[in-house]
Amino acid sequence: MDLNLVTLQLTLPSETLAKLTQLVGSALRFEAALRALVCNPDDRECTGCPQNGSCPFVLLCGRILSSDPELVRLYQRPGVPFVLGPLQQTESGQLELSLVLLGPAIHQVALFVRAVEQSLDAVSLYQVSVCDYQNQQRILPDLSSRSLADIPVLSAATLLDLATPRFASCQQIQITITSPLRMLHQGRELNRFEPGLFVKAVLRRISSLTAYYGTSADPDLFRRYAQSAERFRLLSQSVQQQGRRGVSGHFVLEGPCNELGPLLSLGGLLHIGKGAAYGNGAFTVSPMP
Known part of the structure; x- marks a missing residue:
């Protein structure tokens, strides 16, 4: 990829x-x-x-x-x-x-x-x-x-390599959503932060853009990543905005951070959700000490 x-x-x-x-x-x-x-x-x-x-x-x-x-x-x-x-x-x-x-x-x-x-x-x-x-x-x-x-x-591959050491021994990450995240699930817009759905949306955005505009990743690998996304759970949150017009704030997650943390970090450059290409769904990912 x-x-x-x-x-x-x-x-x-x-x-x-x-x-x-x-x-x-x-x-x-x-x-x-x-x-x-x-x-x-x-x-x-x-x-x-x-x-x-x-x-x-x-x-x-x-x-x-x-x-x-x-x-x-x-x-x-x-x-x-x-x-x-x-x-x-x-x-x-x-x-x-x-x-x-x-x-x-x-x-x-x-x-x-x-x-x-x-x-x-x-x-x-x-x-x-x-x-x-x-x-x-x-x-x-x-x-x-x-x-x-x-x-x-x-290169996205080099960015992943550079990010990998930051998440090597981390078990928790903080997601900071800086512009309204508007995500659809089963045809309806979510009004709250859902860890598993968030991680899957980031993975799908990365895999789709690389497939169309770069060199695509192994679909089986991303399916395994998507299964790992189910293991994330929300430990704490400080919500700045929540509702049908988007979600923003700070969210601490626990899960397979060493495996998916670098990919989530790359996803921060791409945004996710409705209007991602035009400023919505911007976020950063930081490993927790």
Whole structure:
């Protein structure tokens, strides 16, 4: 299993807060900005367009089903190969917006930055930074080049290897959900945190995105992981939001942390649940001492 990623941090002026709040959480708004940048005949529907097969917008936002019937059976329609948000405000009042690009999207760094600016009526960003394996940020001075020579491209497999020692001897983890997690179960939206369902949703999100945009993992291995997810139990919680519009807060779990902790940590880059690609369902995972 592997997947290439580029993780960006966009810094914006505080006066863009209202527009950014509208942008994050709105697939239509951001995808319309992407489409406007790459599509000349913007009055034409994508279906039937002669450029459909090579159009960057279709590649990034088309959610195209695989030609492999087994992959479609396992995962159905793919998610988009990027994760926008969540939005945070610094102590100085500036705004920070994270942007994770996956698979084919890593070659479109400049396009995604321009789409954010266009969504904000061409407000210039203060800076664009890219993160390395140590989560150190490097400022990108020039986005005009399409070359990835100066942009750290991360490997999901390497991220898992680096995270493994942190969870080697841990029996408990803390899940911190920082933006509303909206999960469906049996056709209904959950209004509380369910450990087993949460872990299974993270595993499914990772396996689906790697299958469509990277190299897929052994399905039998992920089935075993899903069985292990049933062993997690909730020890304590500090709920900040709970209800039909999402769940957030701190949740301490006990279970097979050494086995699944690294995967859950990777899942924090991808978010889960409804609106995951647009800022919802952001979370971090920390081993408990």
